[in-house]
Amino acid sequence: MAREHVIGRVGDLPEGHHRVVRAANRELGVFNIRGSFHALPNLCPHQRGPLCEGGVSGTIDYGPHTDWKLAWIWEGEVVTCPWHSLEFHIPTGQCVAFNDIRLRTYEVRVAEGELRVVI
């Protein structure tokens, strides 16, 4: 059964910032994207690199959603693995380069000034 685990105070993670925390014997990256909180495993599926220690920005992509033109998308929503630069869309866990790779995402709740991840 899933439980809430306190991972810090809301004020410790301003918009546009992220950090790595431990909860329920796991390392997670917690991200504040425009006031919305998200969490991913701090474990890259490529070679187990510390994914969430990477930088956050956007990415270049194209497809039906960009009218088949190269475009900068998801600004502030993409974390780049510091080892070999695989990119992941933080809110969904989707790997940008490989459609068949998607990370588990964890719900982050705000209550009584605390951030609580649900595991």
Ligand code: FES
């Ligand atoms: S370990 Fe993350 S891209 Fe290689």
